Amino acid sequence: MFFEQKQNESEMKKMNIKKDNIKKDQVSFFEALFRNNHxxxxxxxxxxxxxxxxxxxxxxxxxxxxxxxxxxxxxxxxxxxxxxxxxxxxxxxxxxxxxxxxxxxxxxxxxxxxxxxxxxxxxxxxxxxxxxxxxxxxLEADNKLLKKENRFLEKRVSERTYELEELNRQLVTAKADLERELIFIDALFESIPGYLYVYDEMGRLIKWNKKHEEMTGYSSAELSQMTMDKWYEGEDLIRVLAAVDEVFKTGYGEVEAHLITKNGEKLLIRSNGVVMTLKGKKYLTGIGIDVAERRRLEAELANESKLLETTLVSVGDGVISCDQNGDVLFINRVAQELTGWSKSEAMGKSIEEVFHIVNDQSHKKTGNIVQDVLRTKEIKELETDSLLIAKDGTERSIEDSAAPIMEENGDVLGVVLVFRDFTEKKQKLEQIEYLSYHDQLTGLYNRRFYEEELLRMDTPENLPLSLVMGDVNGLKLVNDSFGHVMGDKLLIKTAQIMKTACRSEDVVARLGGDEFMILLPKTNANEAKKLVKRIEKLTENEMVGTVAVSISFGFETKNSSNVDIQQIFKKAEDYMYRRKLTESLGMRNKTVGMIISTLFEKNKREMCHSERVGQLTEAIAEKLGMDCKSTEDLKTAGLMHDIGKIGVSDSILNKAEMLDQREWKEIRRHPEVGYRILSSANEFAEIADHILAHHERWDGSGYPKGLKGEEISLEARIIAIADAYDAMTKMRIHMEDLTIEEAIKEINRCSGTQFDPEIAQVFIEMILENS
Missing domain, CATH: 3.30.450.20 (PAS domain)
Structure with missing residues (x-):
């Protein structure tokens, strides 16, 4: 246990003010440390x-x-x-x-x-x-932490050479008998400033240092008769015994209490304790410091605390120490597990025999890192492609560093190796490296790899060098209509086709979105054209759901080293866009047809509704005396007015209960989705605006734009009445359909608010005439 006396209130207040200032200065540092820490x-x-x-x-x-x-x-x-x-x-x-x-x-x-x-x-x-x-x-930690620990160990060697050298000599030469271990404890106790102790499980003081005698005033003979309860009284004793119980349960504890010296003086101390096991018996050992000692030893205690913390963090690493000749002096439990050598087997053996390292690729023996450290007196690290061959032949990728054990005069006494199993971490790093160069969706190379590979390939040896650029037609339309899952399937299918058509040495990459690029080293323009034809042939009958796969290509070839490769890229891109202008239009028209067919196939009720709205809008147009083309366009618009519902889930379209706010929000998006679908195809572009506005209201309270009066197109106003009438009489899910008379009454009531009053009057007359 470590003991330290409380400071008085004024001293604490000053320290708190100082700490607050430090915290304010280090907010950004703490944030960065917290976010980026491994x-x-x-x-x-x-x-x-x-x-x-x-x-x-x-x-x-x-x-x-x-x-x-x-x-x-x-x-x-x-x-x-x-x-x-x-x-x-x-x-x-x-x-x-x-x-x-x-x-x-x-x-x-x-x-x-x-x-x-x-x-x-x-x-x-x-x-x-x-x-x-x-x-x-x-049983592994971060490589960055290992480097930090090594740098700290190097610093500690230079700052506390005598203490660490004594500690290392004790550790590497310690034997299994209690006598040598207690000698080491005695040396350690006397070398570390402060009041130190060892209690057995009965609470009897069995080991202490000179500082213990000086601080308490008891002689060595008197201390040998002391038990823990003799030092404290009242609440302090209760608190100490609780802390001791915690230490034996968890292995660590900390407490503040007043210790009573021989002359009756009470010292407020802070004690940190740990459990030590020797020959199957548990002992409580720790260090305590009073207020007087604290000020004098503050800097040194901070270093000791860091050493303790670093040691605890490093418990999961393998550690082997050897002497100047490279013979093993110490090996910890983790190192025994990783190497397959027990402590008794490894002691005195050559470090190269116990720590058997080979190259990951060639399996040939690597250089002797211990000899490198002994020669240079510097910390060394193994190459990242090193394998540790265990005694039973098991192979493990490892991270490793070796540091010299130095005397005060600069002589090297030996080397300490710290290493860990790197196998899983290496696999993760390889996976990260793979993802850094590959498109996560398609598995093709990504833009980063393409740009690096283009620089690598742009050499005279690879001429002629051809670039083929591809762009998936109608991807945005598919995303808007069927959702991004369908769009992703279209991209994956495109990538599979392109990969199938190319050679193993060709580089196929997805640049992003709907753009793909193929690098063809030692390929002339004619061969590049054949590749494009081969890909187009493979796409002829390929479908993703109801959507046909269509790709627009452009290509260009670099034949001379004097030509800038970016000019080749620009020409391939321009050629691709010229072809896309014609190819994409036909693709979009086909896709719109597929969309309306898909909507009607999955929801027959919507199909019947759209057909009736188309017939009603045609009849209203004829009643208003519109010309034949306008009448036909209006019928088509009525038929397709709900095409945007392709993006609405069936569960909402067919829901028998009232829709909630979220579901209404999704339904209200269908005019905008329908507009985007139809405006993308030349054949339907003229009616797209009418579809967008068919839920606007005469009084301006409609959606999506809140248009008012004649700001709404005539065609949209006609569709609005036809759509509402059919919905009232044939499409009501949540309640019974209205009769014709009830629907006419409702349209008349909403005339001038929801509907254009003139069109509403014409529509009512038409319905009454046909009733």
């Missing part, structure tokens, strides 16, 4: 346990989106006793850093063992709990 970070409200914020690493680990994460409490992931989670929050709320072990359930149901480091933080004047989650199930 560690899994959560910002938690300590009162509600709600996750207020998280970084991208947290979303990837738990398998949830950012929006999902910030709706949850941290207890959502917790699979063990809630009391442990409450203790973690309590420690943080009391202003203490802490570490706990949990089992967290991910979004896919997988249970992970995690180590959670929590600290209280203040952001924008509010208190939060910052939790850093380490995945102990994976």
């Amino acid at each position: 560690e899994i970070m959560l910002l938690i409200n300590p009162d509600t346990m709600k996750i207020e914020d998280c970084n991208q690493s947290a979303c990837l680990f738990y398998g949830l989106t950012y929006e999902e994460m910030i709706t949850l409490k941290i207890s959502h992931f917790n699979c063990i006793n809630e009391d442990l989670l409450k203790k973690e929050v309590k420690y943080a709320k009391d202003g203490h850093k802490n570490k706990f072990y949990f089992k967290h359930r991910l979004a896919n149901g997988e249970i992970r063992d995690v180590e959670v480091h929590s600290s209280p933080v203040q952001v924008n004047g509010r208190d939060y709990l910052l939790s850093i989650v380490h995945d102990n199930s994976e």
